[in-house]
Amino acid sequence: MTNSKLTPGSSLDPIYGRPEFARDIPRGTFPEESMEGETAYTLINDELGRDIAPKMNMASFLNTTMDTWGKNLVIDSLGKNFIDHEEYPQTNVLANRICWMIGEWYGTEFSSDDTPDLWKSGMYGSVTIGSSEAVMLALVAHRERWKIRNAGSSYRNPNDRPFFLTSTHVHTCWDKFGRYYDVGQLYVPMKEGHWKMTGSDVAEVINKPMKDSVYWPQIKEWCKYPDSYDPGTRTVGDLIMVVGCVVGTTYGGLSDEVEEIGLEIDKWQEKHPSESIPIHVDAASGGFILPFTNETASQPVKFNFSDVPNVQSINVSIHKFGNTYPGCGLVVFRNGSYVPRDLIYDISYLGGSFTDFTVNFSRGSAVILAAYYNLIRMGKSGYRKIIANCMANATELITRDEAFKDNDSQLKILHIHAPAHNPL
């Protein structure tokens, strides 16, 4: 094939009789010539034949399909830039309702000054691109609160810097947050037979005097404490801006012991009355499953604002078990004043003024509207039926398939292949 004949094919020619199908497709160089839309579409579509059908994708557990009415809403709203609240005010109202509905489900404490449509006094959460953006927004809020809480405290060493504490089975987005936002990272190691973070795991870390902790070399280096610095009886907990718990881990679907972790933090706080350690729950997968499975479970997995007082923020992937197309997550906070005001932007240059708490600015509205559609179209009873089927199928697979039987070695293999989320 050569690029010598660059005359575009005509729509009168049969599609595979056009010259574009006998020369290299444009790869590295932005082409000078135009081509028929049908030609470009067919070239791209044929190349995409290498991808598997989304329904065959068992790897990222994102939803792959929606019903016709959901699809219609998506197609109708493809041109809408979500951030332009002045031009598309009702889309923003619907996004607020999503936060409100899910926040209410998880126990968010709303102010009587606010309504699902209009938040005058508080910021309860944001619809995001996915759970990664949601986790990052929550952690930014925790970092800021830690800084505000500790500014000027005589108890503090001026070199103190915040860390998040979580376990090695968290998703890459936690590590990314640490690197991109320059925050220290402490991980409880997971090992064979121990695939969830427990209350005693966290107690062991936060109660340890810094100097006696296995993390001391890392802490000392990150905070750049001088060699002469002696933290005395100060504990590792002093530097923890948030404990990150996962409900529904990426590796094996297990859940950290959020309630027990909260109780251990309470004990630590009794000894450190001026301090506090909030919990963020990464409910990317579990957020749309546990509320339903808990209804009949003999030992419900407690994780939300109503269940665990220390939980201050929760993220959930609506594009996973919330059943929208990819591109929709959510972060919600315990109340409308949790996010420090200086992180919420007042934007005035898109024709009106509005507040914004997102990492991205422009983004599509389609999947946000699809999310609202799903919530009202399916209601809890619809989701309950889907989750019941998923659980029945998962249980059947586990009992039927040899490969799933040894859960422990499955998890071990996954951890060996992804030991520390390191970028290449």
Ligand SMILES: Cc1ncc(COP(=O)(O)O)c(C=O)c1O
């Ligand atoms: C527990 C957990 N947290 C966060 C994420 C990141 O989610 P997203 O892909 O929506 O950014 C995932 C993705 O699989 C996950 O499993």
